[in-house]
Amino acid sequence: MIQMAATRDAYGTTLLELGDENPAVVVLDADLSGSTKTGLFAKKFPERFFNMGIAEANMVCTAAGLAAAGKIPFVSTFAIFAAGRAWEQIRQSVAYPKANVKIVPTHGGITVGEDGASHQSVEDIAIMRAIPNMTVIVPADAVETAAAVRAVASFKGPVYLRLGRNKVPTLFDNSYRFRIGKGKVMADGCDLTFVTTGLMTAQALIASEVLKKEGISARVLHLATIKPLDGDLLLDAALETGAIVTGEEHSIIGGLGGAVAEFLSEHAPTPLVRVGVNDRFGTSGKAEELLKYFGLTHEGLEDAARRVLERKGAR
Amino acid sequence: MHRELIPTLEEKARNLRVSIIKTLHRSQSGHTGGSLSAIDLITALYFHTLRHRPEEPAWEGRDRFVLCKGHAAPAQYVALAESGYFPKEDLMMLRRLGSHLQGHPDSKQTPGVEVCTGSLGQGLSQACGIALGLRLDGGDHRVYALLGDGELQEGQVWEAAMSAAHFRLDTLCAIVDANGLQIDGEVAKVMGVESIADKFHAFGWHVTEIDGHDMGAILAAYAHAATVKGKPTVIVARTVKGKGVSFFENKASYHGVTPSDEELPRALHSLGCLEKL
Numbered sequence: 385m386i387q388m389a390a391t392r393d394a395y396g397t398t399l400l401e402l403g404d405e406n407p408a409v410v411v412l413d414a415d416l417s418g419s420t421k422t423g424l425f426a427k428k429f430p431e432r433f434f435n436m437g438i439a440e441a442n443m444v445c446t447a448a449g450l451a452a453a454g455k456i457p458f459v460s461t462f463a464i465f466a467a468g469r470a471w472e473q474i475r476q477s478v479a480y481p482k483a484n485v486k487i488v489p490t491h492g493g494i495t496v497g498e499d500g501a502s503h504q505s506v507e508d509i510a511i512m513r514a515i516p517n518m519t520v521i522v523p524a525d526a527v528e529t530a531a532a533v534r535a536v537a538s539f540k541g542p543v544y545l546r547l548g549r550n551k552v553p554t555l556f557d558n559s560y561r562f563r564i565g566k567g568k569v570m571a572d573g574c575d576l577t578f579v580t581t582g583l584m585t586a587q588a589l590i591a592s593e594v595l596k597k598e599g600i601s602a603r604v605l606h607l608a609t610i611k612p613l614d615g616d617l618l619l620d621a622a623l624e625t626g627a628i629v630t631g632e633e634h635s636i637i638g639g640l641g642g643a644v645a646e647f648l649s650e651h652a653p654t655p656l657v658r659v660g661v662n663d664r665f666g667t668s669g670k671a672e673e674l675l676k677y678f679g680l681t682h683e684g685l686e687d688a689a690r691r692v693l694e695r696k697g698a699r
Numbered sequence: 700m701h702r703e704l705i706p707t708l709e710e711k712a713r714n715l716r717v718s719i720i721k722t723l724h725r726s727q728s729g730h731t732g733g734s735l736s737a738i739d740l741i742t743a744l745y746f747h748t749l750r751h752r753p754e755e756p757a758w759e760g761r762d763r764f765v766l767c768k769g770h771a772a773p774a775q776y777v778a779l780a781e782s783g784y785f786p787k788e789d790l791m792m793l794r795r796l797g798s799h800l801q802g803h804p805d806s807k808q809t810p811g812v813e814v815c816t817g818s819l820g821q822g823l824s825q826a827c828g829i830a831l832g833l834r835l836d837g838g839d840h841r842v843y844a845l846l847g848d849g850e851l852q853e854g855q856v857w858e859a860a861m862s863a864a865h866f867r868l869d870t871l872c873a874i875v876d877a878n879g880l881q882i883d884g885e886v887a888k889v890m891g892v893e894s895i896a897d898k899f900h901a902f903g904w905h906v907t908e909i910d911g912h913d914m915g916a917i918l919a920a921y922a923h924a925a926t927v928k929g930k931p932t933v934i935v936a937r938t939v940k941g942k943g944v945s946f947f948e949n950k951a952s953y954h955g956v957t958p959s960d961e962e963l964p965r966a967l968h969s970l971g972c973l974e975k976l
């Protein structure tokens with residue numbers, strides 16, 4: 385029986401634990417504390433919670449000031465409003481000074497659902513990744529989220545930790561050790577590698593099983609940290625399997641697919657197919673419908689695998 | 700207040716103006732007008748009002764200063780150097796490759812700089828965050844934030860103004876260097892911001908308006924701000940852009956233009972500095 389849990393819920397409960405353990409942890413939100421789950425922290429530690437109102441730019445820079453005063457601020461709102469509205473604030477006030485600010489948006493990607501394009505961030509990984517000093521993390525499930533939230537709290541420096549709205553399958557158990565910048569091979573294989581992040585890793589695991597029945601052996605490399613990229617595991621995958629399919633709940637431009645393409649073209653040119661949102665805006669619908677509509681499914685990954693294998697064979 | 704204090708600070712400000720002119724003449728890049736308009740306000744902070752230890756920049760008990768109008772970095776740098784945060788010779792390296800004196804304030808590189816600014820509109824928010832953080836620790840540190848009047852056109856300034864009043868940040872003192880000019884000309888013509896006092900008042904701040912070159916008024920305003928409880932204070936300081944160098948005064952064209960070789964002696968002469976170069 386597959387367990388389902390939302391990454392944002394894991395965030396809310398982990399923040400509560402951190403609040404107990406570390407008095408330097410403070411939390412800021414912009415009128416979305418119910419949705420982002422920072423409301424749990426707000427209730428337990430009202431003096432260390434700042435509802436900044438609908439003013440994301442001010443929120444991000446206030447967090448930078450709190451960090452300058454020795455605090456560890458966690459900043460939450462929806463991904464599009466954190467990364468998009470406050471991009472230059474993150475760049476100038478957080479990343480440039482290496483301020484110890486953790487930007488932890490929820491509702492990343494298209495699975496925001498019914499709210500539609502205005503609320504669906506499919507560019508945030510790209511624009512956060514482009515900023516020097518930034519670390520960018522997209523966990524696959526609730527267990528990894530809890531571990532990542534703890535890891536970024538101990539890590540000194542700016543982080544963008546992107547979470548989702550909906551319940552996703554739990555892939556990891558409590559023995560899992562998350563390390564910033566380290567990927568994890570979730571299934572071995574020798575014909576190609578799925579390099580995935582966030583909720584696409586669960587789909588890659590299914591795709592790998594399906595393809596096995598066709599006699600195709602697909603490795604699954606989960607990269608929760610998109611920046612810094614785990615070049616070692618990626619290079620292994622390229623050299624050992626000779627074909628790569630990336631998968632992410634994000635535009636194919638500039639996100640994980642972009643990062644992998646940059647890395648491979650420089651270090652180990654390898655046939656590559658990027659699965660993601662194909663240079664389009666999101667649209668309203670139920671999360672599950674949207675994932676199908678945009679091809680962010682195991683079927684989408686399987687098709688991509690067959691295409692990349694054709695190109696590998698033609699070489 | 701000690702009788703000698705005001706003349707001493709006035710003399711200090713005059714010397715720092717000289718230092719700004721020499722520094723900007725050497726770098727041939729940087730912002731002259733807004734550094735000169737702000738230097739009296741900055742001098743009063745660094746040499747009287749701020750609790751700080753130049754030999755121990757990270758001293759926990761220090762008050763904080765945020766230069767929101769980061770382009771006036773030369774004014775802060777000369778005050779930091781004069782205070783002893785770093786050797787005065789470093790000023791000659793302003794804006795050079797490898798210098799710790801960046802074009803705009805950089806907390807990673809310059810001792811005494813608290814946060815990174817340069818992109819207008821963000822500093823007051825950072826100052827609010829510092830004040831919130833220090834208050835959590837139970838400190839009575841004061842936080843000073845110096846803004847430009849053109850900078851007030853940034854919407855984020857008003858987000859910060861709203862939040863500072865909401866959080867009753869009475870340790871926060873904003874200072875507006877109201878010199879009436881920005882890059883493209885008069886603030887009133889580019890995009891009017893008046894009444895600055897009424898706006899801050901409406902946002903729930905305590906407001907004082909002073910002549911930003913009257914040292915006695917500046918000191919009194921800082922002292923008064925420290926007594927205001929339950930709300931932040933803004934000091935609207937009426938200033939002259941380029942103040943002290945007659946041919947720079949009130950000229951938008953000297954916003955980001957440095958003294959030329961030909962202008963240098965005239966500028967120093969205008970400041971009453973008769974030393975041989």
Ligand SMILES: Cc1ncc(C[n+]2csc(CCOP(=O)(O)OP(=O)(O)O)c2C)c(N)n1
Pocket residue numbers: 732733734736768770817818819820846847848849850851876878880881882940954
């Ligand atoms: C966000 C942003 N936009 C534009 C600039 C470019 N800029 C630098 S100084 C300046 C004018 C500032 O005017 P004011 O705040 O009145 O400063 P002062 O007159 O004291 O120099 C501008 C537009 C900037 N630094 N940041």
Ligand SMILES: [Mg+2]
Pocket residue numbers: 847848849876877878879880881886
């Ligand atoms: Mg001005």
